[in-house]
Amino acid sequence: MEIANAVDIPVFAQHIDPCEPGSHTGAMLPETVKASGAVGTLINHSEKRMILADVETALQRASKARLATVVCTNNAAVSQSAAVLSPTMVAVEVPELIGTGRAISKVQPEVVTRTVDLIRKTNSSVHILCGAGISSGEDVSAALKLDTEGVLLASAVVCAKDPEKILFEMASAAVREK
Amino acid sequence: MEIANAVDIPVFAQHIDPCEPGSHTGAMLPETVKASGAVGTLINHSEKRMILADVETALQRASKARLATVVCTNNAAVSQSAAVLSPTMVAVEVPELIGTGRAISKVQPEVVTRTVDLIRKTNSSVHILCGAGISSGEDVSAALKLDTEGVLLASAVVCAKDPEKILFEMASAAVREK
Amino acid sequence: MEIANAVDIPVFAQHIDPCEPGSHTGAMLPETVKASGAVGTLINHSEKRMILADVETALQRASKARLATVVCTNNAAVSQSAAVLSPTMVAVEVPELIGTGRAISKVQPEVVTRTVDLIRKTNSSVHILCGAGISSGEDVSAALKLDTEGVLLASAVVCAKDPEKILFEMASAAVREK
Amino acid sequence: MEIANAVDIPVFAQHIDPCEPGSHTGAMLPETVKASGAVGTLINHSEKRMILADVETALQRASKARLATVVCTNNAAVSQSAAVLSPTMVAVEVPELIGTGRAISKVQPEVVTRTVDLIRKTNSSVHILCGAGISSGEDVSAALKLDTEGVLLASAVVCAKDPEKILFEMASAAVREK
Numbered sequence: 001m002e003i004a005n006a007v008d009i010p011v012f013a014q015h016i017d018p019c020e021p022g023s024h025t026g027a028m029l030p031e032t033v034k035a036s037g038a039v040g041t042l043i044n045h046s047e048k049r050m051i052l053a054d055v056e057t058a059l060q061r062a063s064k065a066r067l068a069t070v071v072c073t074n075n076a077a078v079s080q081s082a083a084v085l086s087p088t089m090v091a092v093e094v095p096e097l098i099g100t101g102r103a104i105s106k107v108q109p110e111v112v113t114r115t116v117d118l119i120r121k122t123n124s125s126v127h128i129l130c131g132a133g134i135s136s137g138e139d140v141s142a143a144l145k146l147d148t149e150g151v152l153l154a155s156a157v158v159c160a161k162d163p164e165k166i167l168f169e170m171a172s173a174a175v176r177e178k
Numbered sequence: 179m180e181i182a183n184a185v186d187i188p189v190f191a192q193h194i195d196p197c198e199p200g201s202h203t204g205a206m207l208p209e210t211v212k213a214s215g216a217v218g219t220l221i222n223h224s225e226k227r228m229i230l231a232d233v234e235t236a237l238q239r240a241s242k243a244r245l246a247t248v249v250c251t252n253n254a255a256v257s258q259s260a261a262v263l264s265p266t267m268v269a270v271e272v273p274e275l276i277g278t279g280r281a282i283s284k285v286q287p288e289v290v291t292r293t294v295d296l297i298r299k300t301n302s303s304v305h306i307l308c309g310a311g312i313s314s315g316e317d318v319s320a321a322l323k324l325d326t327e328g329v330l331l332a333s334a335v336v337c338a339k340d341p342e343k344i345l346f347e348m349a350s351a352a353v354r355e356k
Numbered sequence: 357m358e359i360a361n362a363v364d365i366p367v368f369a370q371h372i373d374p375c376e377p378g379s380h381t382g383a384m385l386p387e388t389v390k391a392s393g394a395v396g397t398l399i400n401h402s403e404k405r406m407i408l409a410d411v412e413t414a415l416q417r418a419s420k421a422r423l424a425t426v427v428c429t430n431n432a433a434v435s436q437s438a439a440v441l442s443p444t445m446v447a448v449e450v451p452e453l454i455g456t457g458r459a460i461s462k463v464q465p466e467v468v469t470r471t472v473d474l475i476r477k478t479n480s481s482v483h484i485l486c487g488a489g490i491s492s493g494e495d496v497s498a499a500l501k502l503d504t505e506g507v508l509l510a511s512a513v514v515c516a517k518d519p520e521k522i523l524f525e526m527a528s529a530a531v532r533e534k
Numbered sequence: 535m536e537i538a539n540a541v542d543i544p545v546f547a548q549h550i551d552p553c554e555p556g557s558h559t560g561a562m563l564p565e566t567v568k569a570s571g572a573v574g575t576l577i578n579h580s581e582k583r584m585i586l587a588d589v590e591t592a593l594q595r596a597s598k599a600r601l602a603t604v605v606c607t608n609n610a611a612v613s614q615s616a617a618v619l620s621p622t623m624v625a626v627e628v629p630e631l632i633g634t635g636r637a638i639s640k641v642q643p644e645v646v647t648r649t650v651d652l653i654r655k656t657n658s659s660v661h662i663l664c665g666a667g668i669s670s671g672e673d674v675s676a677a678l679k680l681d682t683e684g685v686l687l688a689s690a691v692v693c694a695k696d697p698e699k700i701l702f703e704m705a706s707a708a709v710r711e712k
Contacts, residue, residue: 014381014382015381015382023403023455023510023511024403025370025371025398025401025402025403025404025510026370026371026384026398026401026403026404027403027404028382042381042382044230045381045382046381047379047380047381047382047383048381048382048383049229049230049231049232050229050230051227051228051229051230052222052227052228052229052230052233052251052256052259052260053227053251053252053253053256054227055230056253056255056256056259073230073231074231075231075234077234077262077263078230078231078234078263080262081230081234081259081260081262081263082230082259084255084258084259084262084300085255085256085259099379122262122300154379154381155379192559192560193559193560201581201633201688201689202581203548203549203576203579203580203581203582203688204548204549204562204576204579204581204582205581205582206560220559220560223559223560224559225557225558225559225560225561226559226560226561277557332557332559333557400586405585405586405587405588406585406586407583407584407585407586408578408583408584408585408586408589408607408612408615408616409583409607409608409609409612410583411586412609412611412612412615429586429587430587431587431590433590433618433619434586434587434590434619436618437586437590437615437616437618437619438586438615440611440614440615440618440656441611441612441615478618478656
């Protein structure tokens with residue numbers, strides 16, 4: 001709640017568990033995330049993979065709690081499988097590029113293109129992000145040119161000497177492409 | 179291999195891990211299953227749920243090893259999500275009916291109907307089974323009348339006093355419906 | 357932090373992950389728990405079991421973050437195994453009694469006695485709690501008479517019509533036994 | 535069973551699940567392992583880590599099935615914790631050395647020494663192995679000089695050009711040290 005109060009931008013949680021309130025000690029409920037001021041949550045992040053049935057349950061639970069959802073995936077086929085479950089967004093990230101600074105949008109654009117194709121024909125209401133190695137405004141431009149609507153990233157900003165500068169560069173690139 | 183040699187019917191494994199041959203001590207490889215004489219494998223059984231990305235990888239690996247695949251699911255939405263990944267079959271089982279003797283095909287036919295609808299419109303090459311509580315020829319008939327092509331079951335036969343009798347009853351029902 | 361600020365009693369977290377700060381999206385770090393005002397944490401709760409090596413790492417990490425630790429266990433042998441790792445406390449809970457209202461201290465006192473024996477001879481600095489079904493002042497008395505130093509409980513208070521009354525009854529029993 | 539029949543040496547399984555016969559599709563039962571001709575099993579291998587309570591249950595189950603047990607661990611403290619549960623053997627392996635060819639017995643002998651000390655004073659009936667990076671007769675000698683009774687290894691032999699030669703070299707070293 002302190003984070004949500006401290007910033008003006010929408011805050012997403014890193015994970016929710018697919019549980020109802022009850023006997024789930026140590027679990028993160030969608031209701032808790034919502035009450036903390038978050039507007040949405042990641043689901044199935046590469047560092048917090050979930051069982052297929054739990055991805056579906058978590059999406060249902062998040063929807064009831066009025067949380068936007070970003071399901072993270074590792075390739076085009078899994079992205080299509082996730083899109084069937086109607087999350088708000090799907091974010092495709094090639095595992096071997098995560099944290100490398102080598103951007104998916106430049107090094108493996110065909111994964112992004114195929115993901116966009118498969119999701120569009122399966123569930124056109126799902127927004128598409130890509131991630132893994134995104135570290136410059138140029139990488140963001142490349143991602144948007146591939147017909148995604150945004151990127152998912154962490155290390156490039158979190159570990160940057162000047163996070164504000166790199167964020168501004170990326171945001172400017174995004175504005176230019178729209 | 180002994181099981182596969184001892185019987186004339188096609189044998190399926192209970193599970194495969196989504197691993198390449200290599201450093202995966204304790205894992206069950208598709209190649210091992212194939213070499214043991216099995217023609218296919220269950221994936222994501224209700225007692226052996228898998229991470230979404232692993233379901234997809236296991237399907238790819240099984241396909242390379244020329245194993246038929248049955249992905250088990252817990253409801254219609256998850257069934258559709260699995261069907262996107264092109265397994266040979268999807269078997270929908272309502273968790274709360276498993277092992278109860280109360281058949282999905284009679285107690286919750288709407289789950290089966292919805293699963294058939296969603297899979298047909300998503301990937302028509304996928305064969306559809308249903309399971310959970312199937313324990314008589316009548317249950318099998320009900321399942322086939324819902325437009326599935328077969329059933330998945332264990333306890334009704336394994337725990338039966340006279341397994342041969344119940345199997346024959348079910349097989350006869352299946353033949354009648356075709 | 358809001359909870360820790362709102363109450364005068366020491367607050368324990370439900371779980372920590374055995375991770376260093378870094379690439380662990382969705383994980384709960386000891387440092388986060390500490391910064392939120394908690395003085396300790398449960399580890400390996402019955403609803404959040406952990407891998408053996410992770411129990412040890414979590415204990416090391418909690419110790420560095422100056423958090424008290426309660427490792428939950430399911431029987432006497434596992435309690436002794438956990439005590440070797442020098443948590444602040446071990447709480448033994450028989451799984452089949454959890455949430456039943458049938459108290460371990462009355463229904464299976466031999467599990468508590470054996471746990472106390474094994475822990476005392478292994479690592480006498482570890483404090484011993486017991487839990488599962490504890491739902492009255494009498495159950496608390498019985499637990500302390502078995503030479504434990506306290507109880508672990510949830511549903512008996514959380515789900516009570518009058519939580520204050522039952523808590524007061526239990527606390528009074530504890531004071532009487534000391 | 536084919537493997538056990540094909541060789542004269544005792545065969546160990548790579549893993550068992552902590553399950554009773556019953557509804558555990560995809561699980562590896564101790565009884566199955568025993569019936570296949572194995573005399574023992576690894577438990578909690580670095581590539582198949584187990585929940586603390588499951589390590590204890592698996593040991594109980596293996597004991598009933600008359601299987602010898604090797605619990606794999608990652609450091610001295612976890613080794614002591616495992617030794618409390620009375621496996622036949624504990625095999626300590628430093629994770630970062632596994633598969634590197636840099637032997638624990640030469641690069642981190644203090645881990646082995648500390649493991650031996652802690653296990654000896656906790657449960658003197660447990661046999662002690664060490665592993666990780668063991669790749670020559672010299673590494674085996676170093677391991678035995680540290681008061682272990684053997685080594686655990688895979689890649690150094692499995693991936694060797696001449697497995698027989700390296701195995702013979704290691705066995706000769708072991709005989710010399712005894």
